[in-house]
Amino acid sequence: MEVINHLFESETFALAATLGLFLIFEAIYQKVKTPLLNPVLMTIITLIVILKLSDVQYETYQANTRMIHFMLGPSVVALGVLLYEQLKTIGKNAVAILSATFLGSVMGVLSVILIGKLFGGGEDLIISMVPKSVTTPIAMAVSAQNGGIPSMTAVFVIIVGVLGASIGPLIVPRVFKTAIAKGLAMGSCAHGIGTAQAIQMGMVEGAISGLSIGLMGVFTTLVTPGILALFY
Amino acid sequence: MIRGFMLILAMLSLGTFINEIIDLPIPGNVIGMIILFLCLYFKIIPYEWVKDAAQSLTRRMSLFFIPAGVGMMEYLDMIQNNWLMIGVTIVGSMFAVMLSAGFAGEFLGKKEDK
Structure with missing residues (x-):
């Protein structure tokens, strides 16, 4: 264990270990295809176990994987290109898509605050859960901007994604008839992980689900400060 | 590039x-x-x-949030102490978002098709 502790002191090892574990779990996921074995979730859990067992501080790991974390910012900006690509194909249903994602983001923020308060959740914990249906880089930024704990938000985003991707396919096709509604339901509640499942339902579902990721991000960013101000 | x-x-x-x-x-x-x-x-x-x-x-965007997700190790106690509240809130809110966005899409999307 001391050897591992020493290895994690080096930036190259921390980076290689993170990428390597991700690749391994991605390969396993490709074979078994159950949303519960989500590669990101598995990599995070494994890394936490390794770091805890070998007594590595999170600060050390965080500093040495700064390069990976840095890529979050540019990747959010790059979503603008996806938004542009998909807007060309889905322009016809723009009103439905915009209204549904707006409603989804308001409901998402409101329901977290109401249920969380009902069950006695503390302010910082509730705010960290508020952007949970939004893609991680945006969710973390919304969390930081409104007084939440960004790394906790990242965890909630993954949990809700895995849940939505595993429960969604059992419910969504039974409740909704149109491809638009199915795509909106999946993408709004479970962002990228839900979109991977929406693609299995059909190309239209997949494209609309992908578009919802970006729109949920924008709307949640816009409505969160206002809704929070009503309660805190 | x-x-x-x-x-x-x-x-x-x-x-x-x-x-x-x-x-x-x-x-x-x-x-x-x-x-x-x-x-x-x-x-x-x-x-x-x-x-x-x-x-x-x-x-491969999901890869980029691994370092942040590992940050959960700093909050394991907080999660353990609040697991019921966190679980109910996340599941409840997930359904609220899934159903509201889906129904809005079903209702407004159909009207657009006519």
Whole structure:
């Protein structure tokens, strides 16, 4: 264990270990295809176990994987290109898509605050859960901007994604008839992980689900400060 | 590809700058995303210039949040002490979002088709 502790002191090892574990779990996921074995979730859990067992501080790991974390910012900006690509194909249903994602983001923020308060959740914990249906880089930024704990938000985003991707396919096709509604339901509640499942339902579902990721991000960013101000 | 990355980083800096000077509650990266989208929409930046860089950044996007997710190790006690509240809130809110967005899409999408 001391050897591992020493290895994690080096930036190259921390980076290689993170990428390597991700690749391994991605390969396993490709074979078994159950949303519960989500590669990101598995990599995070494994890394936490390794770091805890070998007594590595999170600060050390965080500093040495700064390069990976840095890529979050540019990747959010790059979503603008996806938004542009998909807007060309889905322009016809723009009103439905915009209204549904707006409603989804308001409901998402409101329901977290109401249920969380009902069950006695503390302010910082509730705010960290508020952007949970939004893609991680945006969710973390919304969390930081409104007084939440960004790394906790990242965890909630993954949990809700895995849940939505595993429960969604059992419910969504039974409740909704149109491809638009199915795509909106999946993408709004479970962002990228839900979109991977929406693609299995059909190309239209997949494209609309992908578009919802970006729109949920924008709307949640816009409505969160206002809704929070009503309660805190 | 380098041109694409340069433009994306430039949009990110611009977004961060705007966030700092106007003190907006919208994160700089989201502002950058919106500006890039508008530049593409109004043909200020040709789509071909940013296509490849954007694809390589978004295709494996989930990888980038692993370091932040590992940060959960600092909050294991907090999660353990609040697991019921966290569980009920996340599941309840997930259904609220799934159903509200789905029904809005079903209702308004149909009307559009007519």
